[in-house]
Amino acid sequence: MPELAVENISKSFSGNTVLTDVEFTVAEGEFFTLLGPSGCGKSTTLACVAGLEDPDSGTIRVGDNVFFDGRRDTTVPPEGRNLGLVFQSYALWPHMTVADNLAFPLKLRKLPADERDRRVDAALDKVGLLELRDRYPHQLSGGQQQRVALARGIVYSPGVLLLDEPLSNLDAKMRDQARAWLKDLQRDMGITTVYVTHDQVEAMSLSDRIAVFLGGRLEQVGTPAEIYETPATPEVAAFIGRCNLLDGTVHMTADDTTTVRVSLSGTDQSLRVPRTDGLHDGQSVTVGLRAERVRFTDETVVDEDQGSVLKASIVDRAYTGAHYEYRLSVGDLTLLAESPTHRAAADTTVQLRADDCLVYPHG
Numbered sequence: 001m002p003e004l005a006v007e008n009i010s011k012s013f014s015g016n017t018v019l020t021d022v023e024f025t026v027a028e029g030e031f032f033t034l035l036g037p038s039g040c041g042k043s044t045t046l047a048c049v050a051g052l053e054d055p056d057s058g059t060i061r062v063g064d065n066v067f068f069d070g071r072r073d074t075t076v077p078p079e080g081r082n083l084g085l086v087f088q089s090y091a092l093w094p095h096m097t098v099a100d101n102l103a104f105p106l107k108l109r110k111l112p113a114d115e116r117d118r119r120v121d122a123a124l125d126k127v128g129l130l131e132l133r134d135r136y137p138h139q140l141s142g143g144q145q146q147r148v149a150l151a152r153g154i155v156y157s158p159g160v161l162l163l164d165e166p167l168s169n170l171d172a173k174m175r176d177q178a179r180a181w182l183k184d185l186q187r188d189m190g191i192t193t194v195y196v197t198h199d200q201v202e203a204m205s206l207s208d209r210i211a212v213f214l215g216g217r218l219e220q221v222g223t224p225a226e227i228y229e230t231p232a233t234p235e236v237a238a239f240i241g242r243c244n245l246l247d248g249t250v251h252m253t254a255d256d257t258t259t260v261r262v263s264l265s266g267t268d269q270s271l272r273v274p275r276t277d278g279l280h281d282g283q284s285v286t287v288g289l290r291a292e293r294v295r296f297t298d299e300t301v302v303d304e305d306q307g308s309v310l311k312a313s314i315v316d317r318a319y320t321g322a323h324y325e326y327r328l329s330v331g332d333l334t335l336l337a338e339s340p341t342h343r344a345a346a347d348t349t350v351q352l353r354a355d356d357c358l359v360y361p362h363g
């Protein structure tokens, strides 16, 4: 199966720009997720790939098959793209049985009846619902309806499977089960998949690679580990997980070999961050620091190559079951921390490893 290439697509609705130069490729058999907050343009991107919307410019193709080319005014209608589509609302036809729901797209493709039956049963078998083939949608649970919708998405062996928040109608427990099941199905079938979600845990656990969308632009494309460990911008860092963003100024001396000092705005305390080529004395930076990397310590000093300790006060703590979430104040700054341990004292010190600091120079 060839790769899906989306090149420089832009889109506005009534003069309101919702996509700007969006560009990504999805490799054969890859599970690729479009992740971002509500309204950032994920569904519009998927709709452009599906042919339900036309971009204003750019190109979309699968291998040599051009679906859309803004320069040539080429656009292939959705039914000519051979894509499987599954939406959040399962959109099953209520008056048709499960089997008829699946057979319908095959009828549209004019497949003979015996071939239709064979494919319907094979798809239902894949999602583990063969025995429910003669039921109507209202006789199924939400999770079963979602599986039928997925079976309908794969029944005609599409080149690419497009899924728009397919699990978000399920309760939390069912969603966990469905996620594992969906991942297994995708891997077994080796089908190239584009998945839309605003749920970062879902994106991290399902995807080979994630494209992070913010405000109609693609901020970063990478593996879940890349996105989490080395977010390209402070905005991506803030969107994924719980990340502190602290502004400050670099103070560099000739003795600084591995780390440099950053004096933080809002407090008279400083951090040590890795010395990198792009940094110079006096430079304004934003330092990103994940909440779970803020560690309570009883030490008051630490080797400068390792990082820093800050004096902090605990303002608030919440027990989540897996860990405690702390809100700390450091001068006028607020610092979020996560820890499995309970700290009772109001005043504390926290250790921040230089290697855990994500440094974003301004301008």
Ligand SMILES: Nc1ncnc2c1ncn2[C@@H]1O[C@H](COP(=O)(O)OP(=O)(O)OP(=O)(O)O)[C@@H](O)[C@H]1O
Pocket: 013, 014, 018, 036, 037, 038, 039, 040, 041, 042, 043, 044, 045, 198
């Ligand atoms: N048909 C339309 N007409 C006008 N504006 C639209 C249309 N479709 C989408 N938009 C706007 O485009 C922007 C992006 O919408 P889109 O549905 O792609 O976002 P999303 O990231 O998928 O959000 P959600 O997770 O809430 O579905 C939003 O501001 C939305 O209001």
